[in-house]
Amino acid sequence: MKAKENTIALLVRNRPDVLARIAGTFSGGGFNIESITANITKTPETTKIIITTKGSATTMEKLKKQLNRLVDVLSVDDLTGRMASRRELVLFRMKWNDESRSAVMAAVDLYNWKVVCMDDRYCVIEVSGRKDSIDRAIQLLDPLGLEDFSRSGMVALEKFKPE
Amino acid sequence: MKLTGSQVLLRTMRREDVDVIFGYPGGVVLPIYDELYKEKFRHLLVRHEQGAIHAADGYARVSGKVGVCLVTSGPGATNTVTGIANAYMDSIPVVIFTGQVPTGLIGSDAFQEVDITGITRPCTKHNFLVRRIEDLASTIHEAFHIARSGRPGPVLVDLPRDVSQATIEEEDIRDDFNTLNGLEKPQQEDIAKAVEMIRAARKPVIVSGGGVLLGKASEELREFVRRTGFPITSTLMGLGAYPGSDPLWLGMPGMHGTYYANMAITGCDLLVAVGMRFDDRVTSKVDTFAPNAKIIHIDIDPVSIDRIVRSHLSIVSDAKTALGMLNAALAGGDPVPAEQTREWMDQIDAWKKRVPLRFSESTDRIKPQQVIRKLYELTKGEALIATEVGQNQMWAAQYYTYDHPHTFISSGGLGTMGFGFPAAVGAQVARPEKTVIDIAGDGSIQMNIQELATAVQYNIPVKIVILNNQYLGMVRQWQQMFYGRRYSHTDMSYAPDFVKIAEAYGATGLRASRPEELEAVLKKGLETPGVVVMDIRVEKEECVYPMVRPGASIADMDLGLELPAAETAPTNGGEDPQTRSFN
Numbered sequence: 001m002k003a004k005e006n007t008i009a010l011l012v013r014n015r016p017d018v019l020a021r022i023a024g025t026f027s028g029g030g031f032n033i034e035s036i037t038a039n040i041t042k043t044p045e046t047t048k049i050i051i052t053t054k055g056s057a058t059t060m061e062k063l064k065k066q067l068n069r070l071v072d073v074l075s076v077d078d079l080t081g082r083m084a085s086r087r088e089l090v091l092f093r094m095k096w097n098d099e100s101r102s103a104v105m106a107a108v109d110l111y112n113w114k115v116v117c118m119d120d121r122y123c124v125i126e127v128s129g130r131k132d133s134i135d136r137a138i139q140l141l142d143p144l145g146l147e148d149f150s151r152s153g154m155v156a157l158e159k160f161k162p163e
Numbered sequence: 164m165k166l167t168g169s170q171v172l173l174r175t176m177r178r179e180d181v182d183v184i185f186g187y188p189g190g191v192v193l194p195i196y197d198e199l200y201k202e203k204f205r206h207l208l209v210r211h212e213q214g215a216i217h218a219a220d221g222y223a224r225v226s227g228k229v230g231v232c233l234v235t236s237g238p239g240a241t242n243t244v245t246g247i248a249n250a251y252m253d254s255i256p257v258v259i260f261t262g263q264v265p266t267g268l269i270g271s272d273a274f275q276e277v278d279i280t281g282i283t284r285p286c287t288k289h290n291f292l293v294r295r296i297e298d299l300a301s302t303i304h305e306a307f308h309i310a311r312s313g314r315p316g317p318v319l320v321d322l323p324r325d326v327s328q329a330t331i332e333e334e335d336i337r338d339d340f341n342t343l344n345g346l347e348k349p350q351q352e353d354i355a356k357a358v359e360m361i362r363a364a365r366k367p368v369i370v371s372g373g374g375v376l377l378g379k380a381s382e383e384l385r386e387f388v389r390r391t392g393f394p395i396t397s398t399l400m401g402l403g404a405y406p407g408s409d410p411l412w413l414g415m416p417g418m419h420g421t422y423y424a425n426m427a428i429t430g431c432d433l434l435v436a437v438g439m440r441f442d443d444r445v446t447s448k449v450d451t452f453a454p455n456a457k458i459i460h461i462d463i464d465p466v467s468i469d470r471i472v473r474s475h476l477s478i479v480s481d482a483k484t485a486l487g488m489l490n491a492a493l494a495g496g497d498p499v500p501a502e503q504t505r506e507w508m509d510q511i512d513a514w515k516k517r518v519p520l521r522f523s524e525s526t527d528r529i530k531p532q533q534v535i536r537k538l539y540e541l542t543k544g545e546a547l548i549a550t551e552v553g554q555n556q557m558w559a560a561q562y563y564t565y566d567h568p569h570t571f572i573s574s575g576g577l578g579t580m581g582f583g584f585p586a587a588v589g590a591q592v593a594r595p596e597k598t599v600i601d602i603a604g605d606g607s608i609q610m611n612i613q614e615l616a617t618a619v620q621y622n623i624p625v626k627i628v629i630l631n632n633q634y635l636g637m638v639r640q641w642q643q644m645f646y647g648r649r650y651s652h653t654d655m656s657y658a659p660d661f662v663k664i665a666e667a668y669g670a671t672g673l674r675a676s677r678p679e680e681l682e683a684v685l686k687k688g689l690e691t692p693g694v695v696v697m698d699i700r701v702e703k704e705e706c707v708y709p710m711v712r713p714g715a716s717i718a719d720m721d722l723g724l725e726l727p728a729a730e731t732a733p734t735n736g737g738e739d740p741q742t743r744s745f746n
C-alpha cells in the first residue's frame with residue numbers, strides 16, 4: 001500500500017512526560033515521525049501537538065487507535081485530506097558578499113520573505129508557507145550561499161470548526 | 164490534623180478497598196514501612212520483588228480486585244519490570260508503588276536511583292511520578308481507576324521519599340481527579356447486524372478470551388451459548404469462562420489446541436470472537452485462520468479490532484454489556500434452529516471422535532498428562548490451577564477441565580517462567596478456602612523458588628506439583644522437532660533435590676517416580692496441610708500434542724500419534740486436512 005504523508009492533531013494533557021509517551025508509541029509500533037510541533041492552547045492544562053508521518057491508511061488507523069489509548073491523549077484528529085491550512089516556518093542563514101547580496105534580496109522581494117537580521121557577512125531570512133514552497137525556497141537559496149537553516153515542522157488548523 | 168505522605172498513601176489505599184500488599188522494604192520506602200508497622204496494614208513479605216508483582220497479579224486474577232505491590236527504588240523497582248510486562252500483556256489490574264530518591268536528588272544518579280517511570284512506560288497502562296504531596300491522594304485514586312477501567316492493566320506510581328515524609332492538613336487532601344471518558348454502549352444497529360449474522364450461520368463457532376473473565380461476563384457467555392447452541396472454544400486466557408465439561412466445549416484452539424477446535428475454526432462460516440485479540444499462538448498463519456468465515460469481533464480495546472484479523476462486524480464494548488445486549492436480542496423462540504447447524508455439529512462430533520486429546524500410556528514411566536488428569540480427579544475439578552510456562556502450562560490447559568471462571572492462572576501473553584508459584588501464592592491469599600495448585604516444570608520452579616519462604620512464613624498452603632522431566636521441556640521439544648535433536652543447553656538434570664529443598668524451607672516434600680506411586684503421592688500431597696512440593700519424575704522426552712508448526716495453518720497439525728482414517732468427509736472445502744509429523 002502507498003505510504004502518503006498524514007497530518008495528525010493531538011490534544012494532550014500538559015504533563016511532563018506526555019511527549020515521551022507519544023514518541024514511545026511511534027517507536028514501539030515502528031512508525032516514523034516526519035515532523036512534530038507542540039505548543040500551548042487557550043487552556044494551560046492542554047497542549048496541541050501536530051505530527052506529520054508517512055504511512056498507508058491501514059497503518060494510520062492502527063497508529064491513531066494506539067495514540068488514543070494513551071491516558072494523557074484527549075483527542076486524536078486526522079487532518080489528512082481535510083480542509084486545513086498547513087504552514088511551516090523556516091529561518092535561513094545566508095552567508096553573502098557584495099556579489100550575491102543583490103540576488104538574495106531580489107528573491108526576498110519577489111517572494112515576500114522577510115529579512116530578520118543582517119550585517120555585511122550574514123543575513124537571516126524568515127520564510128513561511130506550505131511544505132512544497134519551503135522545499136522550493138531551499139533549492140533557490142542553496143546556490144546563493146545558504147549556510148544553515150532551521151524548520152519549525154508543520155502546524156495545521158482546520159478551516160472550519162468540526163461538528 | 165496533619166498527615167504524612169505515608170499516612171495519605173495507606174488512607175487512600177483503604178478507600179480503594181485494598182486489604183493486602185505484597186512487598187519488600189528498602190531505604191526510600193522506610194517511612195511507608197514504618198506506617199505499615201504502626202497501622203498493622205496487612206503486608207506479605209516476599210523474598211524477591213518479582214515474587215511481589217506476580218503475587219499481586221495472581222491475587223487480581225482470582226479476586227477480580229486490583230492487586231497491589233510495594234517495593235523500594237532502584238533494584239527493587241527494576242526487579243518488578245518482568246512482572247509488570249506480564250500483567251500488561253494479560254491486561255491484569257495491578258498498582259505498583261515504587262520508592263524513589265528524594266525529588267531534589269532525581270537525575271543525580273543517587274544511590275539506588277533509577278528512572279522507573281521511563282523504564283516502564285512501554286509496559287504499563289500508565290504511570291506517575293508524584294512530585295508534591297498535594298497530588299498524592301488524587302494520583303493514587305486515578306491509578307486505581309486506570310488499572311481497573313476499560314481494558315485493565317498495570318499502573319505504576321513512583322513515590323519520592325520526601326513526598327512520603329512531607330505533611331499535609333487533612334482538609335487539604337484532594338481525592339478527586341479528572342475521570343476519563345467511559346465507553347459508549349454498543350450501537351443497537353450493530354447488535355441487530357450481529358443477530359442477523361448469527362441467525363444465518365450454518366457452521367458457527369465462538370472463540371472467547373480473557374476479556375470475558377476480566378469483564379466478569381461468564382454468565383452472559385454461558386447464556387449466549389445456550390441461546391445460540393453454538394460450539395465454543397476459548398483461548399488460554401479465557402479458560403474457565405465456559406464449562407470445560409459441557410458438550411459444546413471444544414477445548415483450546417491454536418498452537419497446542421485440540422484437533423477439533425482448530426478444524427472448527429478452519430471450517431466455520433461464522434466466527435464470534437469475544438474478548439480476545441487474535442494472538443499469534445491462536446491464529447498461527449493469519450491467512451488460513453477461519454478463511455471462510457464472517458467474523459464478529461467484540462473487544463473493549465479498539466486497538467485489538469482489525470489489528471491482526473479483519474472483522475466483518477466489530478463491536479467495541481466490554482464483554483458483559485455486548486453479550487447482554489445480544490442475549491436480549493436473541494431472546495424468545497429458537498434463534499438458530501438445530502436443523503440449520505445439524506450437519507456442522509455432526510461434523511464436529513466426528514472430529515472429536517476421530518482425534519480426541521490423547522497420549523500414550525506407559526506402565527513404567529509416569530506421563531505428565533496423566534498427572535494432570537489425576538489431579539483433576541482428586542480435586543473433582545474444584546482447585547485453582549496456576550501454571551508456570553512451557554509444557555507444564557500446555558498440559559495443564561489441555562488435561563484439567565475448567566468449569567468455573569477465575570480458576571486457571573497462567574502467563575499467557577508474556578510467557579513468564581517463574582510466574583506460577585508466586586501467582587499461586589496471590590491466588591491463595593484471595594481464596595484461602597480453595598485448594599491452589601501450581602503446576603510447574605523443574606526449570607520454571609527454580610526461577611522463583613525462594614517464595615517457598617513467603618508461603619511457609621504466612622502459612623499459604625499452595626501445593627506445587629513439579630512435572631520433573633529434567634529438561635527445559637518445551638525448548639527441548641522444539642529442538643527435537645526443528646533442530647535435529649541437538650539439545651543445546653536444555654538439559655536440567657543437574658538440579659537440587661526438590662524434596663530436601665521443601666524440607667529446608669519448612670514445607671513438606673514428596674516424590675513419585677513410578678506410575679504406581681503417583682496417585683498415593685498426589686493424594687497425600689493434597690491432604691497434607693501447609694505448603695507441599697511434589698516432585699513427580701515424568702517421562703523425559705514427552706512432547707505436547709497437537710502441535711502447529713510456527714507459521715503454519717492451524718489445520719496443519721502434528722498429532723503425535725497416527726491419525727485414524729476419516730469417518731466422514733471434512734467440510735472445509737472438501738479437502739482432508741493435512742497432517743504431518745515433524746519428527
